[in-house]
Amino acid sequence: MTTPLTWHDVLADEKQQPYFLNTLKTVAEERQSGITIYPPQKDVFNAFRFTELGDVKVVILGQDPITARVRPTVWRSQFVRASRSRLRC
Numbered sequence: 001m002t003t004p005l006t007w008h009d010v011l012a013d014e015k016q017q018p019y020f021l022n023t024l025k026t027v028a029e030e031r032q033s034g035i036t037i038y039p040p041q042k043d044v045f046n047a048f049r050f051t052e053l054g055d056v057k058v059v060i061l062g063q064d065p066i067t068a069r070v071r072p073t074v075w076r077s078q079f080v081r082a083s084r085s086r087l088r089c
Contacts, residue, residue, distance in 0.1 A: 007053050011048075
């Protein structure tokens with residue numbers, strides 16, 4: 001019996017990459033200088049706390065500017081059929 005992969009398993013090496021560390025540093029410096037950044041620091045990685053890796057079917061990469069104080073949620077639908085024609089890579 002194998003242990004299921006966790007977010008920590010798949011992201012541990014990535015979190016040590018220079019680009020990742022530089023991004024975290026830049027965001028921390030901007031927060032410290034008084035720039036308002038959403039979500040609040042404690043909520044930045046909520047997706048990994050509330051979603052088990054094994055439950056993920058699709059990952060949408062992109063940037064959606066958040067102009068108001070909101071709490072993004074994960075989109076869920078049991079009625080969408082998987083289809084390669086719907087995905088553009």
